Amino acid sequence: MNYWLFKSEPDTFSVDDLARARRSTSPWDGVRNYQARNMMRDQMTVGDLGFFYHSSCDVPAIAGIVRIVRAGYPERAALDPKSRYFDAASDPAKPRWYCVDVCLERKIEPPITLETLRKHAHGALAEMVLLRRGNRLSVTPVTADEWRFILSLA
DNA sequence: GCCAACGTTGGC
DNA sequence: GCCAACGTTGGC
Numbered sequence A: 001m002n003y004w005l006f007k008s009e010p011d012t013f014s015v016d017d018l019a020r021a022r023r024s025t026s027p028w029d030g031v032r033n034y035q036a037r038n039m040m041r042d043q044m045t046v047g048d049l050g051f052f053y054h055s056s057c058d059v060p061a062i063a064g065i066v067r068i069v070r071a072g073y074p075e076r077a078a079l080d081p082k083s084r085y086f087d088a089a090s091d092p093a094k095p096r097w098y099c100v101d102v103c104l105e106r107k108i109e110p111p112i113t114l115e116t117l118r119k120h121a122h123g124a125l126a127e128m129v130l131l132r133r134g135n136r137l138s139v140t141p142v143t144a145d146e147w148r149f150i151l152s153l154a
Numbered sequence B, C: 001g002c003c004a005a006c007g008t009t010g011g012c
Helices: A015-020 A034-043 A114-118 A144-153
Strands: A003-008 A025-027 A049-054 A061-074 A098-113 A139-142
Touching: A003 A061, A003 A144, A015 A025, A015 A049, A015 A061, A015 A098, A034 A061, A034 A098, A034 A139, A049 A098, A061 A114, A098 A114, A114 A144, A139 A144
Parallel strands: A003 A049
Antiparallel strands: A003 A139, A025 A098, A049 A061, A061 A098
């Protein structure tokens, strides 16, 4: 059982978009970073939980909780010339990009803002990857302690 | 293998 | 819109 944080720009794909998806489930695709890919491909397991984080928006915040319902598998979009995520350099016989499927467990309302998280950047969340300087990873691990603490803020 | 140039991320 | 930080690319 692991915990994660998934970033998404709500203009592109928000918690509400996931809620509207069939069975509130969707591939977490479009990730084009090797570190993030490796986590999805190698470390995520069915049943893991994740925060759904809204980035690059008015109020960056954790807006929901998702559950991983399918472990890492080759991302279809990367191999689909019609997809905006198409990657011509990815060999279909040896796919470069992977995704997992996530299901919305519940929205967090009101969302837990980045501002709130930062208040604990020198305390309980001192080691949180999301808060690290210069962090740009779109998928980051969350420790069990961080997970519990953040839930207590909701 | 180095590293400058460039593109992207993401908070502000 | 700005800019710091970082990843990727490609020439050498």
